[in-house]
Amino acid sequence: xxxxxxxxxxxxxxxxxxxxxxxxxxxxxxxxxxxxxxxxxxxxxxxxxxxxxxxxxxxxxxxxxxxxxxxxxxxxxxxxxxxxxxxxxxxxxxxxxxxxxxxxxxxxxxxxxxxxxxxxxxxxxxxxxxxxxxxxx
Amino acid sequence: xxxxxxxxxxxxxxxxxxxxxxxxxxxxxxxxxxxxxxxxxxxxxxxxxxxxxxxxxxxxxxxxxxxxxxxxxxxxxxxxxxxxxxxxxxxxxxxxxxxxxxxxxxxxxxxxxxxxxxxxxxxxxxxxxxxxxxxxxxxxxxxxxxxxxxxxxxxxxxxxxxxxxxxxxxxxxxxxxxxxxxxxxxxxxxxxxxxxxxxxxxxxxxxxxxxxxxxxxxxxxxxxxxxxxxxxxxxxxxxxxxxxxxxxxxxxxxxxxxxxxxxxxxxxxxxxxxxxxxxxxxxxxxxxxxxxxxxxxxxxxxxxxxxxxxxxxxxxxxxxxxxxxxxxxxxxxxxxxxxxxxxxxxxxxxxxxxxxxxxxxxxxxxxxxxxxxxxxxxxxxxxxxxxxxxxxxxxxxxxxxxxxxxxxxxxxxxxxxxxxxxxxxxxxxxxxxxxxxxxxxxxxxxxxxxxxxxxxxxxxxxxxxxxxxxxxxxxxxxxxxxxxxxxxxxxxxxxxxxxxxxxxxxxxxxxxxxxxxxxxxxxxxxxxxxxxxxxxxxxxxxxxxxxxxxxxxxxxxxxxxxxxxxxxxxxxxxxxxxxxxxxxxxxxxxxxxxxxxxxxxxxxxxxxxxxxxxxxxxxxxxxxxxxxxxxxxxxxxxxxxxxxxxxxxxxxxxxxxxxxxxxxxx
Numbered sequence: 001x002x003x004x005x006x007x008x009x010x011x012x013x014x015x016x017x018x019x020x021x022x023x024x025x026x027x028x029x030x031x032x033x034x035x036x037x038x039x040x041x042x043x044x045x046x047x048x049x050x051x052x053x054x055x056x057x058x059x060x061x062x063x064x065x066x067x068x069x070x071x072x073x074x075x076x077x078x079x080x081x082x083x084x085x086x087x088x089x090x091x092x093x094x095x096x097x098x099x100x101x102x103x104x105x106x107x108x109x110x111x112x113x114x115x116x117x118x119x120x121x122x123x124x125x126x127x128x129x130x131x132x133x134x135x136x137x
Numbered sequence: 138x139x140x141x142x143x144x145x146x147x148x149x150x151x152x153x154x155x156x157x158x159x160x161x162x163x164x165x166x167x168x169x170x171x172x173x174x175x176x177x178x179x180x181x182x183x184x185x186x187x188x189x190x191x192x193x194x195x196x197x198x199x200x201x202x203x204x205x206x207x208x209x210x211x212x213x214x215x216x217x218x219x220x221x222x223x224x225x226x227x228x229x230x231x232x233x234x235x236x237x238x239x240x241x242x243x244x245x246x247x248x249x250x251x252x253x254x255x256x257x258x259x260x261x262x263x264x265x266x267x268x269x270x271x272x273x274x275x276x277x278x279x280x281x282x283x284x285x286x287x288x289x290x291x292x293x294x295x296x297x298x299x300x301x302x303x304x305x306x307x308x309x310x311x312x313x314x315x316x317x318x319x320x321x322x323x324x325x326x327x328x329x330x331x332x333x334x335x336x337x338x339x340x341x342x343x344x345x346x347x348x349x350x351x352x353x354x355x356x357x358x359x360x361x362x363x364x365x366x367x368x369x370x371x372x373x374x375x376x377x378x379x380x381x382x383x384x385x386x387x388x389x390x391x392x393x394x395x396x397x398x399x400x401x402x403x404x405x406x407x408x409x410x411x412x413x414x415x416x417x418x419x420x421x422x423x424x425x426x427x428x429x430x431x432x433x434x435x436x437x438x439x440x441x442x443x444x445x446x447x448x449x450x451x452x453x454x455x456x457x458x459x460x461x462x463x464x465x466x467x468x469x470x471x472x473x474x475x476x477x478x479x480x481x482x483x484x485x486x487x488x489x490x491x492x493x494x495x496x497x498x499x500x501x502x503x504x505x506x507x508x509x510x511x512x513x514x515x516x517x518x519x520x521x522x523x524x525x526x527x528x529x530x531x532x533x534x535x536x537x538x539x540x541x542x543x544x545x546x547x548x549x550x551x552x553x554x555x556x557x558x559x560x561x562x563x564x565x566x567x568x569x570x571x572x573x574x575x576x577x578x579x580x581x582x583x584x585x586x587x588x589x590x591x592x593x594x595x596x597x598x599x600x601x602x603x604x605x606x607x608x609x610x611x612x613x614x615x616x617x618x619x620x621x622x623x624x625x626x627x628x629x630x631x632x633x634x635x636x637x638x639x640x641x642x643x644x645x646x647x648x649x650x651x652x653x654x655x656x657x658x659x660x661x662x663x664x665x666x667x668x669x670x671x672x673x674x675x676x677x678x679x680x681x682x683x684x685x686x687x688x689x690x691x692x693x694x695x696x697x698x699x700x701x702x703x704x705x706x707x708x709x710x711x712x713x714x715x716x717x718x719x720x721x722x723x724x725x726x727x728x729x730x731x732x733x734x735x736x737x738x739x740x741x742x743x744x745x746x747x748x749x750x751x752x753x754x755x756x757x758x759x760x761x762x763x764x765x766x767x768x769x770x771x772x773x774x775x776x777x778x779x780x781x782x783x784x785x786x787x788x789x790x791x792x793x794x795x796x797x798x799x800x801x802x803x
Contacts (some may be wrong), residue, residue, distance in 0.1 A: 019497055022529065026529035027508075032520070032523065033519070034509055047504060052523075066741060069741060094723050095721070
């Protein structure tokens, strides 16, 4: 019985070790800082690595070239902003004033080169369309 | 007017569920049959009231009653009636009402199932159901009332989110909610068994049926969601490790672990404590997932309004955890195993490993999902982990798990005998090695895909090896018609062969996932009218770009003449839809699917005058096997739930005096 128990303990330890390594490796390879625009502009440590940046697309100066598969826009925080150039398929929900998350890196010119652009599907579970409808009616 | 009936129904529903709860507590405390009878009546009344509320909401939607805020937000006059039904659960309040209805419906079924039973166990089980039902009625009335009205009635509703206007979306949410709601019953039964102080394992049989039922629906729901994302979102994938997706995967993983370890409890009377914890965790995961995704604590592409819903669910979660912990500690002596584990080279050992692996995967998924919260707590910086994290951590674990699954049929309960297992595995392993060599000859070099080929060959060979060995043994033993014997073999072992069919489905899903994630190719092309591009053997010629008008949207559609590698020609029509009631365009994919690969073409954009058009094309090899595997899993699970077909005909079958019982390996 004791022999069996020690076997189980050894097996358990090996598995725990493997798991710890996997999680460690996974976090090393897969993590990115997730910051908002204000934290990003103020934190120099974010400027030389890939980050995930959330903010609001400006209402003006937004250039979308769908056929060229690119979008150029300022991403706003509360006080600061970052100029973003995105290359790729522009999502359906992207528009001036929308909340987006971009992932990419700052280049030498201080422009954020994004390779991922995620929009939040804003209307799925929000129920408050009443204002707009009242305006219509 | 009609909306007031809805609100009244909800108020009365809280009252009836509350009285039902009190009656069940009385029935438990005093072992009173009369109180239990009354509890049943009140709970059935509660079910009727929630049903009435659902009827009211559905009527309001169908009648275009835009005085109702919910109807005005999610429906419109021009919406086809199928999508009007879907708008019932398109929003927060409606989806919670659906969940509540499923709960009361299941409570009613449970009451019917246990109509002849009396005593403490039934009372405690119903008490939990009554408690959960009152919670949902309360949340509907106080935090997410679908019957709120507005004074100024708009002429038309806001319409259903275009992304939800897809056949898959009609079915996906209800199936998920059947799964979520269904996991409540096993939890209630667990608390019932603990409260009554049961020391046997008989109660787990009925619990297992409910678990399998809920698990099946959750499986179908997750796959429908994946397919919806694939077809509707236009990025060419089906799973993004988004928190909302993870929230549905967590109870699925623990539910899967549970279905395996319950078999051990039934066969060997062990794993009792483990199963009790798993039943509770699976239920709590459903609630936790709902809290996580609807409270706004985790950023997700699915956004939910920041409402008081989150606090309600958090409070409910806390109460449920306290109930569970108290009950399990109170009855810890009853949860001790009768037979200790004897080794790892038998079925219970393998199932234990399966459970451990599933829980590790669950843990890693959970850590990844709430990593932004954890990192914010400890470092003050929010760090999110993306798909690379999950791929690195979960992929090796999943392959290990599938290997274990492949070996499974060769293992037996009881004796832990490595040599015997090795002997049984000789042929399947040989076949797996041959498959690997063939794959290498055919030019496969990618390590993950080589692992997948080996595991699939091993799993398939092992299932058939086991099936055929037992079949031949049975034919020899019975001298009957070979096919009749095979039929009997299946019929005597629904669980075993249903389970193996589910495993084969899982293997097909693995093949689909591996093929589509390891070997996908993507290209984008800018074309003028009459220009063509070649990609992976396909030639795409842009013929035209034009507008098409439909019931509630206008679409910009590209006409693409596709020449397949074999020379056959067909037309693809990728389009972008502009729904009348939505400000956002909605991409509609053109998909050409066969068993080998999917060609997935989206209209990515165009210049104002339509002269230059951008198309994106993705080749997703083998992706269709994911959906085929899902169907196989569904059929397997259904088969294992089926009652025995030839239950009492053993004596009637004219088998020329053969009274030798059929040999089975189960």
